[in-house]
Amino acid sequence: MGERNAAHIGFLSQKFMFCLFTFVSVLFILSWLFVLRSTSHPGSFDHAFLLNSNLFSVFNDRSSKPGIPIDSQHESGTIRVRGFPQKRDFGDCQTILKVFMYDLPPEFHFALIGWKPEGNGVWPDIQSKIPSYPGGLNSQHSIEYWLTLDLLSSEFAENLDGRNAVRVYDSSEADVIFVPFFSCICYNRFSRLKPHQKGSLNKLLQQKLVKFLTAQEEWKRSGGRDHIIIAHHPNSLLDARMQLWPAMFILSDFGRYPPSVANVEKDVIAPYKHVLRNYVNDSSDYDSRPTLLYFQGAIYRKDGGTARQELFYLLKEEKDVHFTFGSAKKDGVTKASAGMHSSKFCLNIAGDTPSSNRLFDAIASHCVPVIISDEIELPYEDILDYSEFCVFVRTADAVKENFLINLIRNIGKDEWSRMWAKLKEIENMFEYQYPSKDDDAVQMIWKAVARKVPSMKMKLHQSKRFSRFEPHTEKSIPSSLLPRNFQ
Secondary structure, three states, X not given: OHXXXXXXXXXXXHHHHXXXXXXXXXXXXXXXXXXXXXXXXXXXXXXXXXXXXXXXXXXXXXXXXXXXXXXXXXXXXEEEOOOOOOOOOOOOOOOOXXXXXXXXXXXXXXXXXXXXXXXXXOOOOOOOOOOOOOOHHHHHHOHHHHHXXXXXXXXXXXXXXXXXXXXXXXXXXXXXXXXXXXXXXXXXXXXXXXXXXXXXXXXXXXXXXXXXXXXXXXHHHHOOOOEEEEOOOOOOOOOOHHHHOOOEEEEOOOOOOOOOOOOOOXXXXXXXXXXXXXXXXOOOOOOOOOEEEEEEEOOOOOHHHHHHHHHHHHHXXXXXXXXXXXXXXXXXXXXXXXXXXXXXXXXXXXXXXXXXXXXXXXXXXXXEEEEEOOOOOOOOOXXXXXXXXXXXXXXXXXXXXXXXXXXXXXXXXXXXXXXXXXXXXXXXXXXXXXXXXXXXXXXXXXXXXXXHHHHHHHHHHHHOOOOOXXXXXXXXXXXXXXXXXXX
């Protein structure tokens, strides 16, 4: 009897062990399936699980560190997690620019155009609503806005086709460091003193920016050389530029910068955003544009712009030339659009600075630009031959009697038609838009930045040759970081 009971108990033990082994095996297989699924689709994990778990801490601000949640937001009493920064797999896109962007407080960027953050959030939810940029002449220097939007949108881009830059969250992996300070709108709107103010908001934010940047490990690591700062308006960043000059500036021209602070070797020239409307479905030709030469704008300017008034007196009696004073007020933009659309050639004469928005209005209007500006620097000129769609005239020649008008009249229909066709071909390169499209102004600027990176890295590496063995002071500037003509 005892032997029978022992055999029965042994049988039950074997059955129990078999069931336990089966249960553990199934649990092990299910756990591996969960792991494999989460690794193959890193963004597909259950957010509800994270919200009820004590293993993760959810922050209201967007962190720059990988693996920390991006700005959680409260909606109707619940927390919505927009996603977690992940290491991006760039696949075969070896040329894509990896950009680390500081999470500066909103007062430096979107708050300057009227956006109000919810809670402690740093960035607007651009998938829901995009804060609009002020219109009129403000928009011509809005480059910082478009580049920042493009970096933010790269976080949820499903593919990288047509994209030349993407935001990364580890600064040590980045090619460049982007500073999202809306310096141009800050100058345009906040440079004037208000009653009882000791300093303008424009100056205050520049001071805060310098203090912030120079304290960052990223800045100390490179001396600021790999940082991108936008100062497209000639008067933007006026107080901070001398302290932040090692950075790569994105500018409209070098007219108000000494060459030791800004130069073509380290900095990028970006196009203005055109103010006049595009000439959509342009079927015009040489004969259907009655005005030979068009200019409308401020005539009396200082510095290099004195040529405008000389040309005014030389050309004002020509019957097929439109050369008058004009501004963007009232219906000025509408009239200028109609004028450029009906003109064969459009004058782009240096004003207070070498460049102006007029060139890019002419491109959008398919009106062949006539550039009279000896010191002008042009966007993407290392890859784009402007002589294919522009006419260049030296200032000294242009102010000679009959020189300019005779030159323009001698450009025949066939040559004009060739330049007109080229304008239509390249106009997209000067178009700012969101979402950005392949080879538009935003993507062309990122490409221009990428072309500066090898030279920047070489200078940076050269500066480290003796840094381990020589004392370093905050005020010293390595000679290898200076432009060639200052070494």
